[in-house]
Structures are given as structure tokens and as C-alpha cells.
Amino acid sequence: MTVNFAPGDLVRARGREWVALPSPQDGILALRPLSGSESDTVILDPTLEILPVEPARFDLPTDATTTVQAKAALLADAMRLTLRRGAGPFRSAAQLAFEPRTYQLVPLLMALRLSVPRLLIADDVGIGKTIEAGLVLRELMDRGEVDAFSVLCPPHLVEQWVGELKSRFGIDAVAVTSGTASRLERGLPLAQTLFNAYPYTVVSLDYIKAEKRREGFARACPDFVIVDEAHACVGTHQGRQQRFELLSGLARDPDRRMVLLTATPHSGDEEAFARLLSLIEPSFASMSFEDARYRERLARHFVQRRRIDLVSGEWHESRAFPKHETTEFPYRLSRAHLEFQEAVLDYCFGIVSRAAGGQRERRLAFWGTLALMRCVGSSPAAGLSALRNRIANETDRLEPQIYDEDGDDEDAVDLEPGTAFDADPELLALMRRAEALAAEPDPKLAALVDALTPLIKKGANPVVFCRYLATAEHVRDGLRKVFPKLTIESVTGVLTPDERRDRVADMAPSDDDKQVQRLLVATDCLSEGINLQQLFDAVVHYDLSWNPTRHQQREGRVDRFGQPAEVVRSIMMFSPDSAIDGAVLDVILRKAEEIRKATGVTVPLPDERGPVTDALMASMMLRRGVPRQMTLDLRLDDGTSAMEARWRDAEENEKRSRARFAQNAMKPQEVAPEWEKVRALLGSPADARMFVERAMARFGVPLEVRKTVLLAHLGALDAGLRDRLAGLDLAGSVRLATAEPAPSGTALLTRTHPLTATLAEALVEASLDPESLSGLGIGRVGAWPSAAVQQLTRVALLRVRFKLTVHARKERLLLAEEAALVAIQGDRIVAAGEAARYLLNAPATADLAPVARDRFIAKAKEDLPVLLAGPIANFVRSRAQELMADHARLRAASGSASRVTVEAVQPPDVIGLFALMPGEA
Incomplete structure (x- = not known):
């Protein structure tokens, strides 16, 4: 006989009970073990089974083991923490390995209110754009709306994205780069593309933008795409044009969901900003920013918050960020170093004056002067390298290097630029002076030691940023001599991105030596791409950057x-x-700092660099005492005036941009209550900590408290548990953080932490299978007197299943589960959720005689069928209606109908049934 099973039905097959999941095709069953996870799902054909697949029920067994109050409360917490398929509107909450801040939920709510989510998230550096995009992705995956995705990002960010998706969201994605693509494609059938074979990918933009790959990717591209550093895809350079062509081709599919991330969306370039917005909605590129209706439409897709927006005012997320103290550290040059710099400057001015005839020649002389002076000011080693290097047809690359611009196809360049000056006796003499200075004490390095010493005494772990490779190596070697007890490494462009990441990771302290301080010397190849917050807590700008955003x-x-x-x-x-x-302080950095104080935003250099170059040259000449007539002859005063005007324009543009595009549409009171509902249902980090403390104590291995860190000594656990944890790479003594941010070498103790999940699953299994961990005595029934009740009260621990139908482009049927506690007096429910949990957690006031305890339990079991058919059934139905209303409220946009319907599966599973009577009955 063929039996049709619907999702949520219980069946018996192969000697055990299963839950039916949505079927992949007619006649085939997808089954998940009743107490297992999706990873244990099996697909079977009932016609091929030896024994028939039959309907099943999850009844409270007549011989259910009895338990005491403390263990009943522990079982209820374990059941809540094991479930990963929540029915609420934040379906992804049970999968997160962190506790998102309220402001980070705003893009998620914005996405849920769009029929085809397309967002431009332009939050400040360090606020958490990766987390915000990941929340949108994880939620849509758990709603069944996303089956495949691609993250497109610069090559140096690929591994970071893969790691973040895995560690924070439990998503295993593969990296697609020029180095991995051929390996991934090896062995695939001719008709199958890499992106068909691997549905979750993180793709290097520079690999995929090539024309021969771009077209193939456009055909196979998933319908959900995240683009990181999106501002680097809309410029006029050839590489950026290729990226824009790729993205605009993807955006032409009106059903493709896209999330674009950038910390610098506008920067005063209206045309580039319009091109960026056209990826969200083509009409945005041609509409007027002054049109209020346009801004209202854009606000549904565009979110931009600065740090100052989140640490003050109504959001007040100060705990998300540390306090930032900035100081300046002026130092004096020795006579020899000062005379050398002046000699180089005099030499350069001579070159400039002789090249004053032609515009191109003069500009090249200016660039050569600035490039050489940058190197000389960085260190004698960098100055010597620049004096030795000769430029061969690469003058077009000199200006971007001077102003700290990254190339389109490479990381930040930290090689010392060569000079365009012809070799002559004067230049050779300067090289000899540089060689001599490189062997003498360096006053700049001595000043760095003076700056670092008090930081290191306070226990800080600094990063020292240098502009050039030669300087970084010089600084590293010098600091190793002065601070021999510190772990000191350098990361420069001579290392590949993977080697840079590994070198930083290797600086993490071992469990045996947590107190060793770290000091990293790095060039700007690390100013983007690798997050350093877990290992370092101070930054020293050894060399001034000439681009304010680089700081x-x-x-x-x-x-x-x-x-x-x-x-x-x-x-x-x-x-x-x-x-x-x-010159750099006056012309660039002080002006940018004034704008930052006025607007809260660090603006980049104006795009037109001619006035910048002229203003810098004029400032240097005046400081050197060059006659003013020369600056007039070279028309450098014109550049100074133009530069002042550019900065005023930049400030006004930023003020207008903030007024137009600041995200004010969504308020904290609109976001926070929804997340609090989820925390109460699934368990907060505090609930997870309490559970792990109680569970470890129950296993005879209490947690050891060390200031803000907990130590879990896993080696003393039951052998079966040890083996399960070892399979998850947990062994020995594990360091657990109890609050965010988690200190280096620890992991935040959340519901998804492997220790929490393993303990919870073990306890639930122990209650359902008397032979599993039988020594714990985790039973499913009990009775005790309690001061929390005034009359006989039954508390039922339920596992409730719901069918969620997602009405999207392709209708999806999902199975969801919740753990629920209900307190019943007579034939009515008097408490549910946290109120019922309070009753269950109230300590028993006495022990009942076994005969009395058994009588109360037997009566509760006898009444259970009536309760299941009456008040419990009503509770489950009303819970389904409540969930549907929650989905409608979060998902509906301006009056549109709900896109999710919720149906309860009756009856719910009764995991536990406990009788509480007043006082000492």
C-alpha cells in the first residue's frame, strides 16, 4: 500500500522515527531523523524498502524516565538550543555564530521589504558591512529563496569572505580565483560550469571580469550576488570599466538580487555615483538628487551610517566600538638627515626650474620631485632605493603611486618609485650620502621607539604602517633589536595575499603563552583586506599617507x-x-581633518591632481625659502588657490550628500523588538552560557572562570562526548568568551558554538533514549512542589512543527520547528514562553515521596490526550497565526500582502511533562 506523507508528518522507516521534509520529486521521500539535523537527511524510495514506511506518532512513553526539577529545566534549555529551523520572520537567527547589533539588522529589514532585494550598503569602515550582507544572504537562504550565490570582491578579499561566511554564518563557500579555478573545473562534465557545480562561490573580480570569462559567468551566475568594494567598479580606468560592464550585465536581469558594499559611495563624483546607483535601478542614474520623490525611492535601497551616527543619538551602539584616542608625535631630524633632505630638495628644485618650459616636462619633474622626497622622508633605505631605481616608460604610473592610489589589478604598491631624472654627478653624490646615512642611527626610528615604549608598557599590541617596502624592513629590524621580548613580524607586498594572511595568523598567541605581546610592521598592502582587530589594538602612522582615506x-x-x-x-x-x-600636513591632511570634524566623514583627495601637485610644490618651496618669484613663474600659486577651492567643494558636496542620503527612514524601536522576540524564543548568548555552565556541571566538569574568559576542560568529559567534540576540532581546554567582542584566542559562547550544540543534542538524546548517557538521569516526566504556583499546574515541553509556504517567484514549502513551554491549569493554558520557563526553573521546595510523585505523573499522562486535543491544539494554532502576522509585518512593503503562510502540524511532540503543585503538597 502506498502512503502519501506531507512535510512535517512523522514516519517509521528502517527501525526508527523520522520527520518528512519537502520531497524532491513525486514518489520519493526526504526524511530527517526525529532528533537529528538536516545533515542527517536521507532520500529513499519507499518501494525499495524491505519494510514498509508507515505513519508514526511521537507519544510520551508509558515507561518514561522520571527526573527532578533541575534536570527538567536543563532539558527544556537543551531542546530550545538544539533547534535550527525557526518559524519566525528571522529564520536565520538560529544559524548565527554571533549576536548582531541592532543597527546591523536595518539592511536585512530593508531587503525583506523589497520584492527583489537590491541594496547599496555604504556604511563607514569597520561598522560591519560584511555582516550586514551576510545577514541578508543567510536569511534568504533559510527562507528557501536563495539556492546559490556569488560574492564578487577584489582578489585580496576572497579568503576573508570565505572565512567570514564559514565562521559567522555556517556557510561553506569555495574561492574562485586565477589560482583555484582550473582545479575546481578539473573533472567536471563539459555541459557543467563551475558555478553549476559549486552553488556557493566567492569570486575574484579581477579573475572574472576578463571578457572570455565574463560572458560565461553572466550565463551561469546565481540570482543572488554580493559585490564588495563596489566603488572600484564604476571608474573610468580600463579595469574598472570591465568590472562595470560585468555588473551592469548582471543587473539587467530584473529578478537578480544584488547587495553592493562600499565605504566610499559618493566622494563628490556625481557621474560615478550615478553609475553605481544604476546597478540598483537603471532610472536612478538619470534622476535628479534634488527630487524628494527620488530620494524617497532611493531610501528603500540605500543605507549609509557613519560611526558617529551609531555611538550617539537614538541608536547609541557605543558597546559595538572601542574608544578611539588619536595623538600626533612630532620628532626632530638630526643635522645630517636634515642636510640630506635639503640637498635632495635643492637638487629637485634645480630639475624643476630647468624643466619649466613645457607643461608635460614640468609635470614629470614635479612628480619625480614629490616621489623622491616621499622616499627620502620615509627612510634613508627607501631614499637610496629611489635614487638607484630608473624609470623606463612608466611615468604614467608615478602619479598614482605618489597619491597612494591602488592599481586596478594589484594591491597597494609599496615598492619605492624610481626617478625620471638623468644620472649626473650630483645625483651620484646624493646616493653616496644616502648610503652613509643608512648606516647611521635613524632619528625617525628612534622617535618611533619613544612613541611605542609607553604603548607597550600599557600592554598594547601595535601595528606600524610604513609606505615603502625598504622602510618596513628597516623598521622591523630596528624594532627587533630594541624590543627583543616582543613577537615582531613584517608584512609587505613581497608576500602573496595568502602568505600575508598566514603570517598575521601565526602571530596569534598559543594557549601556553597568552601574554606575549605582538608588534606588526606593515605596508599599505594590509590597509585593506585583512582584519586585525583580534590581534592588535593600536596603529602608528610611521609615514604620512597622501590620501586621507588611507589613514x-x-x-x-x-x-x-x-x-x-x-x-x-x-x-x-x-x-x-x-x-x-x-607640505602634506598643510595641503592635504589638515584640510581633510577639518572636513571630517565638520561632517563626520573622511573625504578622499579631489580627483584632479594637478592642483594638489602644484600646491604641494608651492608649500615645499616656501618652506625651503625658495624665492616667491619662482612659484609665481611656475604658476604654482594658481594650484594653491585651486586646491583650496577643491576642498571647499568637497566639504559642501559631503554635507549635501549626508543631507540627501542619510538613512533616517528606520528607527531603533522598529528593529529592536523584532530581534528581542527571536532572542527569547531561541535563547540569547546569556542563555547559552547558563546552559553550558549547568550542563558541564551536570557532567562533572564545571567551567573554570578566568576574568572575562571561561575554560571548558573537555578532556574530563565522557568518552563519547569527547569523541564527538574532537570531530568538531574541540579538544583539551577550550577558551570561551562570555561577551562581545571576544578576546583573541577565544570564541563567543553562543547557541551555535560546537560545545553548546553538542551538549544540547546529547542531553536531548539522553532524555529520548534511556540507554544514552543513562547515568545523567535526564528524564521526561516529573512532579515536585513549587513555591511558584498556587494550584496544580502541568508544564509541557513541546516540539512544534510548522509548514511555511513562501509565496515568491517560485513557491517554496519549508518545515520549521520551535520548542515551546506551556503551563496548564485544569483545561486552560495560563502561561507560555518565558512565563512558563519561570515556573519550570523555580526550585522544588521539597522531595515528594515516590508513591505521591508517581500518582501525580500518572494523572498528568492520563489527562494528556484531552489537553493535546484542546488547549495545546489551540495554542499551536494561535502560534501559527502569530507567526504569520510577524512575517507579514516584516515582509510587507506599503500595503502588499504577506508572502508567507504558516500552518501548524498537529499534534506537537510532547518531549516532557511535569506536574507542579503548591507548597509542600
């Missing part, structure tokens, strides 16, 4: 969401003796 990016590696230190310190070093430092 922000450097500090953003350390001062970001997840930084465990309460204070992050940053130090900017410069010499008032140096003409080049003074």
Missing part, C-alpha cells in the same frame, strides 16, 4: 566591530623640520 583604512583594520580592547590608540608621526611633511 582611515589603516586604522579601520584595528578599530572596527569586534575589537575586544576598550581603547584603540592611533599615533601620527611627522617632523616639523621636514619640508615634505609640512
Whole structure:
């Protein structure tokens, strides 16, 4: 006989009970073990089974083991923490390995209110754009609306994305780069593409933008795409044009969901911003920013918050970020170093004056001067390298290097630029002076030691950012001599991205040596791509960056969401003796700082660099005492005036941008209550901690408290549990954090932590299978007197299944589960949820005689069928209606109908039944 099973039905097959999941095709069953997870799902054909697949019931067994109050409460907590398929509107909440901040839920709510989510998330550096995009992705996956996705990002961010998706969201994605693609494609059938074979991918933009790959990817691209560093896809350079063509081709599919991420969406370039917005909605590219209706439409797709928006005002998320203290550290040059810098400057001015005839020649001379002076000001080693290097037809690359622009196809360049000057006796003499200085004590390095010493005494772990490779190696070697007890490493562009990541990871302290301090010397190849907040808590700008956003990016590696230190310190070093430092401070950094104070935003350099170059040259000449007539002859004063105007324009543009595009449509009171419902249903990090403490104590291995860290000594656990945890890479003594941000070397103790999940699953199994961990005595029935009740009260621990029908482009049927506690007096439910949990958690006031306890349990079992058919059935139905209303409220946009319907599966599973009577009855 053929029996048709619907999702949520209980069946018996192969000697055990299963839950039927949505079927992959007619006549085939997808079954999940009743107490298992989706990873244990089997697909079977009933016609091929030896024994027939039959309907089953989950009844409270007549011989259910009795238990005491403390163990009953532990079982209820374990059941709540084992479930991963929540029915609420935040279906993904049970899968997260972190506790999102309220503000990070705003993009998720925005996405849920769009029929085809397309978002531009333009939050500040370090706020958590990766987390916000991951929340949208995980939620749509758990709603059955996303079966495949691609994250497109610069090559140096690929591994970071793979790691974040795995560690925070439990998503296993594969990296697709020029180095991995051929291996992934090996052995695939000719008709199958890499993106068909691997539905979850993180793809290097520079690999996929090539024309021969772009077209194939467009055909196989999943219908959900995240684009990181999206601003790098809309410029005029060839590489950016290729990226834009790729993305605009993907965006032409009106059903494709896209989330674009950038910390610099506007930057005063209206045309580039319009191209970026066209990826969200083509009409946005041509509409006026002054049109209020346009801004209202855009606000549904565009969210931009600055750090200052979140640490003040109504959001007030101060606990998400450390306090940031910034200081300047001026230092003096020695006479020999000052004379050398002045000699180089005099030489350069001579070149400039002789090249004053032609515009191109003069501009090349300016660039050569600035490039050489940057290197000389960085270190004698970098200056010597620049004097030795010769430029061969690469003058077009000189300007971007001077102004700290990354190339389109590579990481930040940290090689010292060569000069365009012809070799002559004067230049050779400068090289000899540089060689001599490189062997003498370096006053800049000595100043760095002075700046670092108090930081290190306070226990800080600093990152020192240098501009050039030669400088970084010089600084690393010098600091190793001064601080021999510190772990000191350097990361520069000579390492591949993987080697950089490994070198940083290797600096993490071992369990045996947690107190060793770390000091990292890095070039700007690390100012983007690798998050450093878990290992470092201070930043020193050894070399001034000539692009203000670069300082922000450097500090953003350390001062970001997840930084465990309460204070992050940053130090900017410069010499008032140096003409080049003074010029950069006056022309660039001080002006950018004024705008940042006025707007809360660090603006990049104006796009037109001619005025910048002229203003820098004019400032250097005046500082060096060059006659003013020369600056007039070279028309450098024109550049200074133009630069002032550019900065004023940048400030006004940023103020207008903030007024137009600040995200004010959604308020904390609209977001926070929805998440609090989820926390109450699934268990907060505090609930997870309490459960693990009680469970470990029940297993005879209490947690050891060490300040803000807990130590779980897994080696003393039952052998079966040890083996299960070892399979999850947990062994020995595990360090657990009790609050975010988690200190280095620890993991936040959440419901998804392997220790929490394994303990919860073991306890539930022990209650359902008397032979599993029988020594624990985790039973399913009990009776005791309690001061929390005034009359006989039954508390039922339920596992409730719901069928969720998602009405999207393709209708999906999903199975969801909740753990529920209900308290019943007579034939009515008097408490549910946290109120019922309070009753169950109230300690028993006495022990009942066994005969009395058994009588109360027997009566509760006898009444159970009536309760299941009456008040419990009504509770489950009303819970389904409540869930449907929650989905409708979060998902509906301006009056549209709900896209989710919820149906309860009756009857619910009764996991436990406990009788509480007043006082000492």
C-alpha cells in the first residue's frame, strides 16, 4: 500500500522515527531523523524498502524516565538550543555564530521589504558591512529563496569572505580565483560550469571580469550576488570599466538580487555615483538628487551610517566600538638627515626650474620631485632605493603611486618609485650620502621607539604602517633589536595575499603563552583586506599617507566591530623640520581633518591632481625659502588657490550628500523588538552560557572562570562526548568568551558554538533514549512542589512543527520547528514562553515521596490526550497565526500582502511533562 506523507508528518522507516521534509520529486521521500539535523537527511524510495514506511506518532512513553526539577529545566534549555529551523520572520537567527547589533539588522529589514532585494550598503569602515550582507544572504537562504550565490570582491578579499561566511554564518563557500579555478573545473562534465557545480562561490573580480570569462559567468551566475568594494567598479580606468560592464550585465536581469558594499559611495563624483546607483535601478542614474520623490525611492535601497551616527543619538551602539584616542608625535631630524633632505630638495628644485618650459616636462619633474622626497622622508633605505631605481616608460604610473592610489589589478604598491631624472654627478653624490646615512642611527626610528615604549608598557599590541617596502624592513629590524621580548613580524607586498594572511595568523598567541605581546610592521598592502582587530589594538602612522582615506583604512583594520580592547590608540608621526611633511600636513591632511570634524566623514583627495601637485610644490618651496618669484613663474600659486577651492567643494558636496542620503527612514524601536522576540524564543548568548555552565556541571566538569574568559576542560568529559567534540576540532581546554567582542584566542559562547550544540543534542538524546548517557538521569516526566504556583499546574515541553509556504517567484514549502513551554491549569493554558520557563526553573521546595510523585505523573499522562486535543491544539494554532502576522509585518512593503503562510502540524511532540503543585503538597 502506498502512503502519501506531507512535510512535517512523522514516519517509521528502517527501525526508527523520522520527520518528512519537502520531497524532491513525486514518489520519493526526504526524511530527517526525529532528533537529528538536516545533515542527517536521507532520500529513499519507499518501494525499495524491505519494510514498509508507515505513519508514526511521537507519544510520551508509558515507561518514561522520571527526573527532578533541575534536570527538567536543563532539558527544556537543551531542546530550545538544539533547534535550527525557526518559524519566525528571522529564520536565520538560529544559524548565527554571533549576536548582531541592532543597527546591523536595518539592511536585512530593508531587503525583506523589497520584492527583489537590491541594496547599496555604504556604511563607514569597520561598522560591519560584511555582516550586514551576510545577514541578508543567510536569511534568504533559510527562507528557501536563495539556492546559490556569488560574492564578487577584489582578489585580496576572497579568503576573508570565505572565512567570514564559514565562521559567522555556517556557510561553506569555495574561492574562485586565477589560482583555484582550473582545479575546481578539473573533472567536471563539459555541459557543467563551475558555478553549476559549486552553488556557493566567492569570486575574484579581477579573475572574472576578463571578457572570455565574463560572458560565461553572466550565463551561469546565481540570482543572488554580493559585490564588495563596489566603488572600484564604476571608474573610468580600463579595469574598472570591465568590472562595470560585468555588473551592469548582471543587473539587467530584473529578478537578480544584488547587495553592493562600499565605504566610499559618493566622494563628490556625481557621474560615478550615478553609475553605481544604476546597478540598483537603471532610472536612478538619470534622476535628479534634488527630487524628494527620488530620494524617497532611493531610501528603500540605500543605507549609509557613519560611526558617529551609531555611538550617539537614538541608536547609541557605543558597546559595538572601542574608544578611539588619536595623538600626533612630532620628532626632530638630526643635522645630517636634515642636510640630506635639503640637498635632495635643492637638487629637485634645480630639475624643476630647468624643466619649466613645457607643461608635460614640468609635470614629470614635479612628480619625480614629490616621489623622491616621499622616499627620502620615509627612510634613508627607501631614499637610496629611489635614487638607484630608473624609470623606463612608466611615468604614467608615478602619479598614482605618489597619491597612494591602488592599481586596478594589484594591491597597494609599496615598492619605492624610481626617478625620471638623468644620472649626473650630483645625483651620484646624493646616493653616496644616502648610503652613509643608512648606516647611521635613524632619528625617525628612534622617535618611533619613544612613541611605542609607553604603548607597550600599557600592554598594547601595535601595528606600524610604513609606505615603502625598504622602510618596513628597516623598521622591523630596528624594532627587533630594541624590543627583543616582543613577537615582531613584517608584512609587505613581497608576500602573496595568502602568505600575508598566514603570517598575521601565526602571530596569534598559543594557549601556553597568552601574554606575549605582538608588534606588526606593515605596508599599505594590509590597509585593506585583512582584519586585525583580534590581534592588535593600536596603529602608528610611521609615514604620512597622501590620501586621507588611507589613514582611515589603516586604522579601520584595528578599530572596527569586534575589537575586544576598550581603547584603540592611533599615533601620527611627522617632523616639523621636514619640508615634505609640512607640505602634506598643510595641503592635504589638515584640510581633510577639518572636513571630517565638520561632517563626520573622511573625504578622499579631489580627483584632479594637478592642483594638489602644484600646491604641494608651492608649500615645499616656501618652506625651503625658495624665492616667491619662482612659484609665481611656475604658476604654482594658481594650484594653491585651486586646491583650496577643491576642498571647499568637497566639504559642501559631503554635507549635501549626508543631507540627501542619510538613512533616517528606520528607527531603533522598529528593529529592536523584532530581534528581542527571536532572542527569547531561541535563547540569547546569556542563555547559552547558563546552559553550558549547568550542563558541564551536570557532567562533572564545571567551567573554570578566568576574568572575562571561561575554560571548558573537555578532556574530563565522557568518552563519547569527547569523541564527538574532537570531530568538531574541540579538544583539551577550550577558551570561551562570555561577551562581545571576544578576546583573541577565544570564541563567543553562543547557541551555535560546537560545545553548546553538542551538549544540547546529547542531553536531548539522553532524555529520548534511556540507554544514552543513562547515568545523567535526564528524564521526561516529573512532579515536585513549587513555591511558584498556587494550584496544580502541568508544564509541557513541546516540539512544534510548522509548514511555511513562501509565496515568491517560485513557491517554496519549508518545515520549521520551535520548542515551546506551556503551563496548564485544569483545561486552560495560563502561561507560555518565558512565563512558563519561570515556573519550570523555580526550585522544588521539597522531595515528594515516590508513591505521591508517581500518582501525580500518572494523572498528568492520563489527562494528556484531552489537553493535546484542546488547549495545546489551540495554542499551536494561535502560534501559527502569530507567526504569520510577524512575517507579514516584516515582509510587507506599503500595503502588499504577506508572502508567507504558516500552518501548524498537529499534534506537537510532547518531549516532557511535569506536574507542579503548591507548597509542600
